[in-house]
Amino acid sequence: MKNKLWYDWKWQVQNSVTDIKQILNQKVTYNYNMRVTPYYMSLMKDDDNCPIRKQAIPSHKELEKNSINYEKYGIDITDSLCEKKYSPVSHLVHRYPDRVMIEVTNNCFMYCRFCTRKRLTKIDRKQNDLKSAYKYIRENENIRDVLLSGGDPLTLEDSQLEEIISTLKEIKHIEIIRIGTRAPVVMPMRITDELTDMLRKYHPIWINTHFNHPVEVTEQSQNACEKLINAGIPMGNQSVLLKEINDNVEVYKELCLKLVKMRVRPYYLYQCDIGEGLEHFRTNIKVGVNIIKELRQNITGFAIPAYVIDAPNGGGKITINPENIVEWTEDYVKLKNYLGDEYYYPEI
Numbered sequence: 001m002k003n004k005l006w007y008d009w010k011w012q013v014q015n016s017v018t019d020i021k022q023i024l025n026q027k028v029t030y031n032y033n034m035r036v037t038p039y040y041m042s043l044m045k046d047d048d049n050c051p052i053r054k055q056a057i058p059s060h061k062e063l064e065k066n067s068i069n070y071e072k073y074g075i076d077i078t079d080s081l082c083e084k085k086y087s088p089v090s091h092l093v094h095r096y097p098d099r100v101m102i103e104v105t106n107n108c109f110m111y112c113r114f115c116t117r118k119r120l121t122k123i124d125r126k127q128n129d130l131k132s133a134y135k136y137i138r139e140n141e142n143i144r145d146v147l148l149s150g151g152d153p154l155t156l157e158d159s160q161l162e163e164i165i166s167t168l169k170e171i172k173h174i175e176i177i178r179i180g181t182r183a184p185v186v187m188p189m190r191i192t193d194e195l196t197d198m199l200r201k202y203h204p205i206w207i208n209t210h211f212n213h214p215v216e217v218t219e220q221s222q223n224a225c226e227k228l229i230n231a232g233i234p235m236g237n238q239s240v241l242l243k244e245i246n247d248n249v250e251v252y253k254e255l256c257l258k259l260v261k262m263r264v265r266p267y268y269l270y271q272c273d274i275g276e277g278l279e280h281f282r283t284n285i286k287v288g289v290n291i292i293k294e295l296r297q298n299i300t301g302f303a304i305p306a307y308v309i310d311a312p313n314g315g316g317k318i319t320i321n322p323e324n325i326v327e328w329t330e331d332y333v334k335l336k337n338y339l340g341d342e343y344y345y346p347e348i
């Protein structure tokens with residue numbers, strides 16, 4: 001039995017581990033922030049292969065130089081997705097015509113070691129100034145969907161979050177608001193009744209969370225998702241394919257099945273982005289394709305996420321499918337099913 005404070009999200013924030021010396025007696029200074037909640041620490045095993053440990057605890061590998069010559073491909077590893085180029089005003093990224101992402105905060109409950117935004121989250125800023133973002137959204141009527149991202153938007157107080165959501169809600173052409181948050185996974189106590197009562201006033205609100213491994217699905221994280229879903233919020237999951245963490249068919253399948261059992265729809269499986277200090281997390285694309293292929297054969301269709309690569313140099317998300325079209329002529333398409341058998345489908 002944990003004491004009462006354990007279930008209080010503010011206590012979890014105050015008692016988060018922010019210094020490697022709190023865990024290891026090791027004198028290393030790191031280029032990137034560290035922060036882990038006591039809750040997430042409690043899931044950790046004293047084993048270097050622990051998937052929780054690998055996501056949360058800094059490693060000297062983050063300081064190693066990349067072995068691939070990304071420049072040859074015109075890729076700037078400090079901003080491989082070219083978010084700067086697609087950012088017309090500060091804290092807003094507009095890559096697709098009908099939707100924008102806004103970075104409401106730079107803070108996270110936990111700093112994931114594989115994070116693409118590692119450099120941004122280094123700047124400790126609780127709440128970003130969104131005035132110019134609001135103005136931009138108001139003036140662009142083709143924007144109908146706003147994604148609140150960061151950092152983790154739920155690190156804000158309910159009142160700060162409500163101010164952002166209600167401001168967006170007042171803009172006529174905004175049809176949906178969605179939030180990307182890892183709180184259900186690393187800080188499930190953040191999902192309070194006060195929070196869900198506030199969010200349900202602003203429907204349609206959608207939430208995507210970020211489970212990477214089946215051991216992250218605990219009773220508490222399950223309760224957190226259930227609370228959000230029972231408040232009428234559809235939930236999706238975006239995970240990142242991580243070397244020696246979840247790059248395995250059995251592990252990933254177990255995760256997807258656990259997610260649908262708690263009514264969270266697997267949405268995306270991301271190829272780990274290119275960036276500084278991330279190389280030890282990256283897998284080959286073949287690994288992801290093979291996972292999707294195996295899932296297609298074995299589990300419920302809606303338990304299978306789309307495998308996506310956020311293309312370097314600002315290409316946006318590209319879905320990668322196992323190749324199902326074998327041949328494409330004017331008269332027919334030759335298709336291959338999950339068993340590898342081929343079928344002709346006449347064109348109209």
Ligand SMILES: *Cc1c(COP(=O)(O)O)cnc(C)c1O
Nearest residue numbers: 093094095096099100101147317
């Ligand atoms: C991923 C992303 C979105 C949302 O894309 P969906 O495919 O609709 O989930 C929006 N804006 C940016 C900049 C993104 O990277």
Ligand code: SF4
Nearest residue numbers: 108111112115151182
């Ligand atoms: S919660 Fe998201 S933004 Fe924050 S460190 Fe993890 S992956 Fe990055």
